[in-house]
Amino acid sequence: MPAEPGSPRVIVVGGGWSGIAAAWNLHRAGARPLLLDEQPVLGGRSAAAPLGSRSVTLGGKNIGRKYASFRAFAAAMGARDADWEHFGINSSRIENGRVRTVDSTSRAASLAGLLSGVPLRDLARILRLARYVRSDRANAFLAGPEFERLAARTGDPALSAYFGPVLQERLLRPAVVRMNGAEPDETHLGTFGTNLGMLLDSFDQLTGGFDGILGRFADTVETRTRTRVTALAVEDGRVTGVRTATGGEPPELAADAVVLALPAPAAAALLHPHHRQLARLLGRVRYFPVTVVVAAYDRPVFDERVRALTFPPGSPLSNAGAYGVGDRHLVRYTFSGRAARALPHDEDGLTDRAEKELGAHVDLSAPRRTAAVSARWEHGLCAYSAFHATTLTAVAELAKDLRGLALTGDYVRGASVEACFRGAYACTDDLVRTLMPLPRPPA
Ligand SMILES: Cc1cc2nc3c(=O)[nH]c(=O)nc-3n(C[C@H](O)[C@H](O)[C@H](O)COP(=O)(O)OP(=O)(O)OC[C@H]3O[C@@H](n4cnc5c(N)ncnc54)[C@H](O)[C@@H]3O)c2cc1C
Numbered sequence: 001m002p003a004e005p006g007s008p009r010v011i012v013v014g015g016g017w018s019g020i021a022a023a024w025n026l027h028r029a030g031a032r033p034l035l036l037d038e039q040p041v042l043g044g045r046s047a048a049a050p051l052g053s054r055s056v057t058l059g060g061k062n063i064g065r066k067y068a069s070f071r072a073f074a075a076a077m078g079a080r081d082a083d084w085e086h087f088g089i090n091s092s093r094i095e096n097g098r099v100r101t102v103d104s105t106s107r108a109a110s111l112a113g114l115l116s117g118v119p120l121r122d123l124a125r126i127l128r129l130a131r132y133v134r135s136d137r138a139n140a141f142l143a144g145p146e147f148e149r150l151a152a153r154t155g156d157p158a159l160s161a162y163f164g165p166v167l168q169e170r171l172l173r174p175a176v177v178r179m180n181g182a183e184p185d186e187t188h189l190g191t192f193g194t195n196l197g198m199l200l201d202s203f204d205q206l207t208g209g210f211d212g213i214l215g216r217f218a219d220t221v222e223t224r225t226r227t228r229v230t231a232l233a234v235e236d237g238r239v240t241g242v243r244t245a246t247g248g249e250p251p252e253l254a255a256d257a258v259v260l261a262l263p264a265p266a267a268a269a270l271l272h273p274h275h276r277q278l279a280r281l282l283g284r285v286r287y288f289p290v291t292v293v294v295a296a297y298d299r300p301v302f303d304e305r306v307r308a309l310t311f312p313p314g315s316p317l318s319n320a321g322a323y324g325v326g327d328r329h330l331v332r333y334t335f336s337g338r339a340a341r342a343l344p345h346d347e348d349g350l351t352d353r354a355e356k357e358l359g360a361h362v363d364l365s366a367p368r369r370t371a372a373v374s375a376r377w378e379h380g381l382c383a384y385s386a387f388h389a390t391t392l393t394a395v396a397e398l399a400k401d402l403r404g405l406a407l408t409g410d411y412v413r414g415a416s417v418e419a420c421f422r423g424a425y426a427c428t429d430d431l432v433r434t435l436m437p438l439p440r441p442p443a
Contacts, residue, residue: 003032008256008435010428011036011242013229013270016044017060017070017417018408019261020214021424023221024073026259029432033221034253036244038228042214045377046417051294052371056323056330057209058292059375060417062087064201066137067418069425077213077220079206085324087203090307091174094361101306114170122167133196140197141413141422143389151190156387159192160185174310175199177318177337179415181288181381191384194414205324232258232405234274239404257404257431261424263287263379264411271402278398284391285411290380291335291343293351297367300328301358309361316340320358329367331358336381345376382415406431 008031012023015037023033041047045059063070063084092101102110115123132139132146139146154162159172160183168184175195176187187195206213217223224246231243233252241254260267264285272279300322302308307328308321316339323330333354335343343350351372355364385391392412399407412423 003027003030007032009034009254010257010259010431010435011253011255012259012261013242014044014261014266014409015039015042015223015225016261017046017420018410018412018424019044019259020217021069021073021421022259022261022406022408022428023223024076024217025425025428026432027221029428029436031432031435034255035221035223036227036229036242036253037223037225040225042218042223042225043210045380046210048209048211048214049294049373049375051330051373052296055209055211056294056373058294058332058373059377059380061205061209062203063205063417064198064203066140066197066201067416067421069421070418073421074206074213077216079213083206083208083212084204085207085326087205087324091310091319091321092306092308093170093174093310094312099306099309099361118167118170119164122163125163126167126171129192129196130200133193133200137197139193140200141419142191142194142384142411143392143413144193147190147193148389151188151387151389154189156188156190158185159187159189162189169312171199173313173337174319176383178310178334179381180383181290181336182286182383183313183338186286186288187383188386188388190386191388191414194416194419197414198416207324229270232270232274234402237401237403239402255404256435257406259406259408259424259428259431261408263382263409265379267407267409275398275401278395278401281391281395281398282411284385285388286383286385287379288336288381288383289341289376289378291340291345291350291374291376293333293335293347293354293372293374294323295331295333295351295355295372296370297329297331298370299367301331301362301364301367302328304328306362309358311357313337314339315357316343317354317357320354333358345374347372347374350374382410384411 010033012019012035023035026033048055092099138144228245229242230245233241239258264282268279268282302322311317318336319334322328406427408424408427413419
């Protein structure tokens with residue numbers, strides 16, 4: 001629906017999926033969103049990076065079959081069914097010197113291998129949690145009803161305190177190190193539904209990456225890149241716009257409302273001068289760094305059966321995997337988890353180190369590396385907080401003190417791309433209700 005003259009102007013700060021979803025939803029509702037991002041390109045942690053003659057996504061790129069909101073958005077931005085390629089689930093671990101593979105094409109055998117030797121108590125627990133997610137999709141997102149109840153009932157223990165070591169090593173650690181950058185002793189039971197939601201999904205990726213849909217989005221909704229927001233403008237308890245640090249632009253942009261679609265620490269920094277308590281609460285949400293290197297080789301590194309390997313706790317390399325089913329000559333090395341946090345961002349050093357570790361299990365003597373590209377995000381992966389649903393309720397309550405403010409981001413419904421869409425849609429639906437109340441029916 002095109003915006004009517006006089007329809008509300010809403011500034012959305014942050015051009016990752018949360019901000020894109022927020023701006024898209026506002027545009028659909030007839031508001032006039034303006035999206036600002038400090039980077040030269042849109043996409044945030046899913047932005048494209050050049051690798052030789054092509055572009056790759058260093059951050060989030062795998063899209064679940066159950067990502068209904070994201071897929072509907074991609075279709076509205078022109079993505080066709082033929083543009084998706086299957087990514088599946090394929091991951092191997094080394095156990096007693098043997099490579100053990102989990103693959104979505106042989107689910108039963110993979111599951112049997114994964115769960116053999118897991119104590120009955122843990123089996124019963126994990127199956128019960130999986131049932132929550134399967135029976136109500138809301139449980140695959142933060143503040144899902146069953147997980148909120150479970151956290152309240154159990155005191156929201158760390159996963160390492162709730163499950164024994166076998167399940168932790170086989171399933172939980174690879175999942176939380178990859179999705180949250182955290183170890184099992186740093187992730188809580190009450191947020192584990194977000195991990196299970198992803199583990200129980202099956203993944204695809206857009207063959208040409210996100211460039212097409214991001215381009216179409218920027219043609220549809222007003223966006224400004226290279227525009228850093230340095231402060232919120234607040235008058236009498238109402239957010240009236242933002243200040244930017246962009247040469248040539250008027251430094252202050254006025255708006256009827258402002259959506260902060262940022263990782264919690266970035267939102268906290270902007271809110272701190274106006275609402276310390278809210279900023280402090282947002283500061284409690286934990287994030288961990290992650291570094292990703294994508295390296296190109298002159299021939300395939302992985303075979304069709306083993307396309308990714310996970311590494312044990314002592315290694316800063318958490319995962320090495322083929323970029324796509326048809327891109328087995330591109331390897332994506334992910335450094336996350338405790339052992340990776342202090343590593344400097346040295347692309348060559350990290351790639352050499354990763355190749356040494358991978359080379360112990362995969363024959364790397366013939367492939368020659370031809371190019372590499374990398375990124376490190378300090379606030380890369382969100383690991384939420386203890387009793388996170390309670391944190392979110394308190395954040396929402398305190399945010400009401402600043403009228404015209406809306407908050408979204410990966411800490412609101414979860415870190416998956418779909419969760420970013422869900423969080424952003426919910427927050428902007430609320431905003432639209434306050435900014436554009438429905439006309440009263442005639443008496
Ligand atoms: C390595 C990695 C792999 C992942 N893999 C997957 C996956 O396969 N599937 C999946 O579903 N999810 C995945 N994720 C998670 C998912 O990609 C992220 O949760 C999601 O992209 C976060 O989007 P966001 O918009 O909330 O935040 P961001 O993408 O971080 O966007 C925030 C934006 O705000 C901008 N910004 C910050 N401060 C300011 C300011 N003051 N002024 C202006 N702009 C500002 C930043 O430049 C940034 O573009 C992955 C994440 C990472 C890091």
